[in-house]
Amino acid sequence: MVLKVRFFLGAVLTHTSLAYANANSFSLDEDSIPTIAPVAALDTSALQKDADLFLSVFVNQYPSRDLIRIKTDGQGQFSISGTDLRALRLKIDASVSDTQWVSLKELPWLNYTYDLANQTLSLNVPLTYLTRYAVELGTPKADTSQLDSQSFNANIFNYNFYQNYSRDKKYSSLNGQLMINQSWGSLSHQFLYNNEEKTTQFNEKFVRLSTTWRYVDPIQIRSYTLGDFVSNSAQWNTSVRLLGLQWASAYEQRSDLVTTASPEFSGSATLPSTLDLYVNQQKIYSGSIPSGPFDVKTLPFISGNQVTLVTTDINGQQVVSTKPYYTSVKILQKGIKQFSVDLGTPRFNYALRSNDYASQLLFSSSSIRYGLTPQITVDGGVEASSNGLLNLGMGATRNVFDRGILSVDLAASQYRGKQGTLASTALELNVSSKLNMNFSLLNSFDGYFNLARVSDHYYATHYANTNELSSIDTTSSAKQVFRLGANYQFTPSTGMYAGYNSVVTPNSRYKQATLNLATSINQRWGVFFSAYQDLINRKSYGAYLTLRYTPKSSPLNVSTMAGLDNGNVSKQLDIASASTQSLGSLGWGVTASQNQATQGGSGYLNYVDRYAYLSARYSHSNDLKQLGLSASGSLVFAENRFFATNQVGDGYALVTNAGPKTKIINGGVSLGETDAKGRFFIPDLTPYRTHTIYANPQDLPLDWRIDSTEKKLATGYKKGAHIDFGARKVISAIVHLVNSSHVDLGAGYIVTINGKEQSVLGYGGEVFVDGLLEHNTVVVDLLDHGQCKAQFDYHGKASGIEKIGPFVCQ
Template sequence: MLVKTYHYYLLLALVKSSQVYADSLYDIPAASGQSQSNNQLFLMTSINQGGLNDLVACRLNAAGDIEVKNKDLKKLRIILPNYQDEQWVDLRGVKNLTYRYDAPNQNLFINTASGNLSSYNLSSYNLSANSQGVDTAGELSPAINAMVINYTAFNSTTNTNGMVSGGLNLLYTTGLGSLYSNSLYNFSYKGSNDNKPIVRLDSGWQYIDNEKVRSYLFGDYVSNTTEWSNSLRLTGIQISSAYSKRPDVITAALPQFSGSAALPSSLDLYVDQQKVYSTNVPSGPFDIKSLPYVNGSDVSLVTTDTNGRQVRTEAKYYFSPNILQRGLSEYSLDIGIPRYDFGRASNHYDNDVVFSAGSLRYGLTDRLTASTHIENSSDGLNNAGLGIAKSFWGMGVINADIAGSQYKNSMGGLTLVGIESRLSPKLTANASYQRTYQDYYDLARVSQKRYQASTTMESNINTVSPYASTIARGGLNYRLFSQLNISTNYNSIVYRNDTYRTVSLNLSGNITSTNSFYLTLNKNLRDSHDVSAFLTYQYQPRNDINLTSNYSNNAGTSSLRQQFDKLSTSSQNSLNYGGYYQTAKQEDSFGGYASVNTRYNSLTLDFARAAQNYQANGSATGSVVLAENSLFFAQRIDNAFTIIKNAGPGSHIINGGVDLGATNSQGALLVSGITPYVKNNFYIDPTHLPLDWQPVSTSKSVTTSYNQGTLVDFKVRKVMSALVKIVDGQHQPIAPGYQVQLNQESPTVVGYDSEVYLTGIQSHNKVSIDLLDKGHCEFTFDYSDNTSPTHPLGPYLCH
């Protein structure tokens, strides 16, 4: 009986320590009355000389051959389509498969052809939208309720004017979304001020469904667009995909490789002869999907098997956000009324018209993406368009779009073609041409026309982008040497009453590791006298010091500027400062600045003087957060934040190897600058934790959603400890080694000299000692914070 029990626990240990296909455990036969045939076995299995990693339920048939259920073979990547999942498969009868049964060691070694194996799939960059969006969302930490106030205060003083201005960003976050409202304010205390003292910017509510990667917004927003349409400000409802809020998700199609390895192999990925990724693959076919970001380069995949044989696969790949992953869609539905004079008026809406727009981009394949866009207005606009984007030969992307419109009695069309390519490892090019036909209208032009009709302000309605009839752009970039680049760009915009054409030439590079330069030449092709040149030389003797010289010549007017910058390399309590002196034909000028980043805000002072005129500015930027019944001051919060709670007073919190600062007297700390949807690991530095405080854990991990806050509770508690002297009923010392229990918690033992060190002492305590054959004894004692921990307590009589 003892032997059977031993074997039972040995088998149980194997099951716990190995990967076992639990569905087959129900087929374990009874211990008694078992026939010689169909003996149940649990064998460590290897495929094609791979490692012994899997514990598989098998059986011996009457002929002494190994049989395995088909569903378990599938888990080993062996595919036999003619068998049912629950059917036992005699391995001896499988074509192109041999095996060896090592009975003494209970191992099974299988060798089979690659055609019998399913592809081994792996992703080196596991943040693609099709693979990780839902999984990451499932790991999100619960959101907390919090009121966030981001503020910017700015003071400016000149010879004749003085003004205080700034902005407020109010954000109330909950698990049901975020309420937001932004505003500007300004007050003049010297000179005249024609601006309104307070202007509301945008307000609304937004909720992001993290599992569906979808955003619901009600309030003020900017409409989403395609390549050929224009955005505008609306107030209403917007339902859209939320990939732009997910830095953890890559929507663009990433390169993929497929191959086959006869033996277990190592896999190395090279981009331009530089190794960027390594992994191991088992024998058989494999699919490598979602490789890391590479752009227009030669990509090589090298597999090396256990015998040292190498196979190299080469391909070209061009990364472009215009090409979506196959089956992925980005969309937006916008319905609302247009808003005018943003930043100048709080509530200038056009209540007499309703705009609606819908956009959809869909990845038909990993090389072809289709898009469509429609626009309507209640005053008669109908606009629809289609577009495609196609990658070619791994060298670039070409796109073509067409749209048509009807607005009241006007009809028109639009075409757009573009190309971007990396022609060689050193040469990249891009070009696009957009043209409108007849009287083309979209929502941006309708909005501009309605605004122009409702206001008396003078503006040139024909020189804004919705009214441009032709837009042509092109550019080339060539890397002359490893440290030298030259590029040229051409821009042409033709309006109804004007034409704007420019060409520019740029040259930049590093002379040495500490010296660099940048040269720009601009020419207005419509005006022979309109030529400008800018030359910048920078010397960096240390990582935190920059010396810069700038020369500029604009239409014959030249200036020379010398500048010094001292930049801190730390993120908190860092002081940056600098100054400049500029000489020009008209007058010389000089100035300086200083800025400091603290844990609570960013402060900046700057001063400039030219002849008899001067300007002095000061600004402060930060945030105030009310959450968890506490008030926090921190740097500006843009996307997400985390509140550290119960970490002990004065504890230092570490994230990514950076000391974020010390907690307050309540053991709390607010951490701003958190990247949403990325796991953040926080640690307590034990060297700063007071001796009488103990954490349940010194590390915690959280993942925060967009515009949300999360809570990290370290549950550190103050633990009172003391050395206690105990005597028995006869006032004699108690021998060491007996078990002691304080307040029925974790036990300890009596030490030498009848003393015991007790932790977790409370105000009122009960101690019991197990004296074995002598029975047990108990005593009680009281303890307070004023009790000196440097001297033993007692002696206490245990009876």
């Protein structure tokens, strides 16, 4: 037989006409092919009146992510809202509001085609009328809107305990931190206890290190501190310890926010293309881009490299561009403002005395850094004291052609009739792909003072019994600091660094040259060489040669070192297991050393437990032998329960309802097992980062069910988050159902248990039922025969699965 098969092209509507293609046909001589009825004509009557369409929109052949709402009128014209046009990257007048509808005929540079059969609208847009497409490579910001609802209060005690034994004495030490973390902030108290007999004037066994309250506002990115803290000085000055108040930006706590200016690379694609991004010939990104101009933003933080962009369009044509790439934490993104306002009284003898404050002195400082442009960051700072200091400074840092950065700082001070100035400059330069150089010079003139130097002067007059500041040699009193260094990479596995450092203080001069060489012969062998020469005291010099070996089939690190330090020859051999911090891991190492005066050795064992990090170390040097035992961890009271865990960091989480003995996993690393009630405390999470926590149900008993095995969460600074996996113990049984004639119900019917759970009836009228209650109702959908219902009570065993019934369903 001869079959007539007709093919119809879909109706196509343009902004000028609605056209139909003629039907074409041909014949097939195939008796086995059934007759196909002609396709009905497409109904286009809807286009002759007002209507709302939801279409896939293509801009220069690149599809939109979502369906776009489009209005049509009786004349067949199409209108799109301002917000959707901007989302499609079309340049429209700024006066057009997001809710205003724009007729496509009002855009003379635009051509469009409507495909009724495929429900698509294709826009042909000149590239000059497309806004720039942003390729974001950075980590998305954490959602802070749910942090308060997820957080819980916790009392935390972090500890580091150390016990030492030797032939002549033994002593204990404890470094502790007590934290009370609430919605109103975090109250922290740190202390140090050491019962070793002291031979100095500082013989306190118990020393308070700090007491601080801090609140971080993640929305405004501000932190408020009351108590002990370290001031945030401008980069040309030196920080001091204060007791008082601090108001500052909180970018350090918001680690999900990138403040460093990242170079943006731009390009343009005539057609939809694939973009490949390479840093030092290593691909770090691949993705599709639409036609038109595009910007690559938030590149990885790697300095001194070259970036290669490769665009490949849908026709296979490639465009390759290579540019230098240099970033530094000294250059902020445009508009980023980092600041700190500090007010307090200075502290002395930290970690030696608990409350050694200069109560008659008041220090204040303010500093600010602002990203003026993506290439320029400006700085400013003011410092003052109640005994007469006034210090003003300003500076600027600039990106130099994406090859490096140049910074210049100037400051002036007045203190007790003395006036002084400070000038500093620094340069980091990527000369080539192999050579990097750095240079810095700081000079202070006349009687330059800042808060750190005023603090040193106070210490000299009240503790050192002298009025001469020059008798206290500190970095804050340096008159000149000069540094010069160069790093050259011969091959990817061989590099060299040469450096020169000079520090001139009122009391001394220090000049030193250093040289470092490193090479990897292969994956198992490496050689390191370092040397230094004091250029003031020519007799002070040293050189060290280290050979490293990593066996191929053993997780060991072996290294041997020979050194010469001021004429003293030393040798050392180290053998250690590969470093790991995974739960249950055991680390060990042994060392043997010898020089002209001593001969000795040491060994250690480390064990990572869920509840603490344990370590033991034994050492001997000539006749001195020592044994040290240490433990570090945390005790937590949260949700009316105590937890013992490893040290708690800035963020943490409490897992509940995960089922007994369930493995908790974060980032592919097993953190441990839940307790008998399905609870687990995760001690260390990075705040404001999205974490994915898994509960492995592999070892759950058969009578347990879990709602979800994956949860995403973010914690606040010094705050925790709840994770509820919804695991629960269910009573299950195999229920036997029969009809009113006591005949087994047929297989395949849908069964609803207690109005919630659903299951499928199996052969022999049996169905597996989860979540049995004391009183139960089962409804069976019999399709054309309606429904039947069975009710029964169950008081069986709470674990295991048994067969019950038969029960009549009618």
